Amino acid sequence: MSDQRFPQLPPGFRFGTSTASYQIEGAATEDGKGPSIWDTFAHTPGKIIDGSTGDVACDHYHRHDEDVALMKQLGTRGYRFSISWPRIQPTGSGAANAKGLDFYDRLIDSLLASGQQPMATLYHWDLPQALEDDGGWLNRSTIDRFADYAAILGERFADRVEHWIPINEPNVVSMMGYSIGFHAPGKVLMFDGLPVAHHLNVAHGRAAIALRAAGAASVGCANNHAPMWPASDDAADVGATKLFDAMWNGMFLEPMLLGRYPVDLQPLLEDVIKDGDLATIRQPLDFYGVNYYNPMRIGAAPEDAEMPFEFRELLGYPTTDFGWPIVPDALREWLIMFRARFRAALPPIMITESGCAYNMGPDANGVVDDQQRIDYLDAHLRAIATAIERGVDVRGYYTWSLMDNFEWSEGFTQRFGLVHIDYDTLVRTPKRSFQWYADMIAAQPAHD
Numbered sequence: 001m002s003d004q005r006f007p008q009l010p011p012g013f014r015f016g017t018s019t020a021s022y023q024i025e026g027a028a029t030e031d032g033k034g035p036s037i038w039d040t041f042a043h044t045p046g047k048i049i050d051g052s053t054g055d056v057a058c059d060h061y062h063r064h065d066e067d068v069a070l071m072k073q074l075g076t077r078g079y080r081f082s083i084s085w086p087r088i089q090p091t092g093s094g095a096a097n098a099k100g101l102d103f104y105d106r107l108i109d110s111l112l113a114s115g116q117q118p119m120a121t122l123y124h125w126d127l128p129q130a131l132e133d134d135g136g137w138l139n140r141s142t143i144d145r146f147a148d149y150a151a152i153l154g155e156r157f158a159d160r161v162e163h164w165i166p167i168n169e170p171n172v173v174s175m176m177g178y179s180i181g182f183h184a185p186g187k188v189l190m191f192d193g194l195p196v197a198h199h200l201n202v203a204h205g206r207a208a209i210a211l212r213a214a215g216a217a218s219v220g221c222a223n224n225h226a227p228m229w230p231a232s233d234d235a236a237d238v239g240a241t242k243l244f245d246a247m248w249n250g251m252f253l254e255p256m257l258l259g260r261y262p263v264d265l266q267p268l269l270e271d272v273i274k275d276g277d278l279a280t281i282r283q284p285l286d287f288y289g290v291n292y293y294n295p296m297r298i299g300a301a302p303e304d305a306e307m308p309f310e311f312r313e314l315l316g317y318p319t320t321d322f323g324w325p326i327v328p329d330a331l332r333e334w335l336i337m338f339r340a341r342f343r344a345a346l347p348p349i350m351i352t353e354s355g356c357a358y359n360m361g362p363d364a365n366g367v368v369d370d371q372q373r374i375d376y377l378d379a380h381l382r383a384i385a386t387a388i389e390r391g392v393d394v395r396g397y398y399t400w401s402l403m404d405n406f407e408w409s410e411g412f413t414q415r416f417g418l419v420h421i422d423y424d425t426l427v428r429t430p431k432r433s434f435q436w437y438a439d440m441i442a443a444q445p446a447h448d
């Protein structure tokens with residue numbers, strides 16, 4: 001009999017958690033690690049709202065055994081983490097730093113020993129600063145550096161890493177990092193940042209090729225997708241939404257799966273696309289990773305604005321402590337439409353991130369009562385279960401995040417974890433949602 005208290009996912013469905021190097025590791029200058037653009041950015045006054053940095057973060061670099069033990073306690077069977085490029089190549093090119101490789105070697109072995117299949121992201125935003133000094137992702141030669149880096153990782157870890165993801169959320173990298181500058185490297189280039197998007201796409205393809213050449217069995221992606229809702233049925237709002245949808249969702253999805261850019265964007269990219277690029281980007285993918293948080297409501301911007309679209313508040317839904325609307329139905333709907341649109345071009349889907357920020361800490365009894373996170377996870381997993389019943393092939397759910405961590409420009413003010421971190425003592429306290437996730441996993445008919 002199935003346990004109706006919990007969402008029921010099909011046998012073999014994979015449950016996991018997700019993190020990223022700069023957000024949890026700390027050890028910013030240890031064992032030969034070079035500086036990344038996030039070290040530079042976080043140390044620039046005014047960039048991070050609480051003035052914090054990832055210098056120590058969760059100190060996962062030294063406490064990974066404790067963190068892996070937590071995963072074992074959760075009963076997950078997968079863990080998504082990212083590898084810090086400047087730990088492996090301190091200046092982004094040349095010989096690998098043995099101590100950097102050794103750290104991930106130890107981590108991967110301890111994951112496997114604890115029943116956690118590793119899912120490794122090569123780039124979760126910590127570009128070696130030396131590469132940024134040469135133009136970063138605006139410079140096409142960064143693609144070659146990335147392919148070299150992918151080959152190093154593939155050769156060392158392809159025998160033990162189950163799933164590979166070249167680049168986390170290329171849309172956020174290009175828009176937040178190079179168009180509006182809220183993220184490192186903090187460039188405000190608006191539409192002139194678009195070459196970054198194309199270079200990230202080609203880098204994804206080149207890394208997939210290098211990883212497979214080194215024996216990687218499963219290569220996918222982790223693209224952030226947000227359903228786009230027009231602010232009104234006014235033609236200007238609908239048009240602005242269509243353009244922003246193409247830039248946020250289509251710009252990466254379409255070249256990866258179909259080998260072409262959305263029609264509306266093609267004229268903007270003409271000068272940066274070189275012969276063969278689109279074929280390089282369209283590598284067969286073993287899974288399609290979706291990072292889902294919320295839908296966005298878009299309207300037309302005033303005539304004199306820098307961008308033709310603007311964000312409007314999405315009304316009528318509860319929000320997380322971060323102010324993000326909670327709309328699990330939009331995930332179900334988006335998955336169903338995604339499948340209907342792409343059919344045979346679509347590999348199995350993995351939810352590579354999904355989660356929420358609630359910022360409560362331990363109460364007088366030491367309990368972190370985050371019922372809202374339980375409700376969030378429950379509702380999103382039920383949405384996925386329904387999408388699967390309607391024929392969408394979703395194979396796993398890696399919640400963001402295992403533990404509270406450095407939330408980019410928000411510093412330590414937004415807590416996404418199943419585990420609470422006290423940033424003064426670095427004490428880890430599993431929240432109520434941690435126990436719920438463990439119970440939910442244990443209540444599955446048969447899980448992988």
Ligand code: PNW
Pocket residue numbers: 020023168169172224291293353400407416
């Ligand atoms: C993702 N947006 O970031 C990242 O992959 C994580 O590192 C991060 O901690 C998590 O989601 C929570 O924020 C995003 O502007 C950053 O829509 C920005 C956006 C979405 C996701």
